[in-house]
Amino acid sequence: MFKNIAFIALLLISGFAFTQNTAMTSTESKAFVTKISAETKEIKTLQSDFVQTKKMDFLDKNIVTQGRMSLKSPNTLSWKYTKPYQYSIIFKDNKIFINDQGKKSSVDAKSKTFEKINKLIVGSSNGKMFNDPEFSVAYFKNENxxxxxxxxxxxxxxxxxxxIELNFPKNQTTVSQVNMTEASGDTTNIVFKNTKINAPIPAAEFSL
Structure with missing residues (x-):
């Protein structure tokens, strides 16, 4: 019995180790940054569907929302949540514009926590996020x-x-997943899919 348990434990440990991230070498990280920075300079617009999962300690169930993210160079970004409710948040001209199911408002974007995430996402489309003075960056890799x-x-x-963790699939230069851990321990995971690069985006996407 003990041998069986030990064998199962070994399999679990081996499987866990197989999926672990490993740190990039200095040469690998420099090559990665150079590649992303060079290729993303050509991105003028980017649009993607997303699924966001929020995990909070005081809630038994995760909060799952869906919507569409639209980005226009150099620094205009729109998040439009469509399920399970209608909610829009637009970053432009250093302001945050919000439409909460018909209730519209705007606030100064400076020093806002979510604005930092958006700054990195915008930066990920032009390669500038690696030089953000507000963050130190560590680079890792796994099979995918x-x-x-x-x-x-x-x-x-x-x-x-x-x-804040940005995941880049090995075969593309745009972010496919964002993982944020707050100081409280709460986490937010955003998965992007159906990404379109340099396709026309209607002006309505960046207005309330």
Whole structure:
């Protein structure tokens, strides 16, 4: 019996180890950054469907929402949630514009936590996110992804964000998944799919 348990445990450990991320070497990380930075300079627009999963300690069930993300160079970004509710948030001109099921408002985007995520996503479309002075970056890889983990440098930002992780599939230069861990331990996972690059985006996508 003990041998069987030990064997199963060994399989689990082996499987776990197989999927673990490993740190890139200095040469690998430089090549990765150079490749992403060069290829994303050609991106003028980007649009993708997304599924967002929010895990909070005080809730038994995860909060799952769906929608569409639209990006226009150099720094205009729109998140439009369509399920299970209608909610839009647009970043442009250093402001956040919000439409919460018909109730519209705007606020200054500076120093807002979510604005930092959007800054990295916008940066991921032009290669500038690796030089963001507000974060230190560590690079990892596994069988399917190259991964950039961003850790805030300032104590002020660390009060809200512990880490933001951007996942790049080995065969593409745009982000397919974002994982954010807040200081509280709550996590947000965003998975992008049906991504279109440099396709025309209607102006309505960036308005409320």
């Amino acid at each position: 992804f190259n991964i950039a983990k961003f850790t805030p440098k300032s104590a002020q930002l660390l009060k809200y964000i512990k880490q």
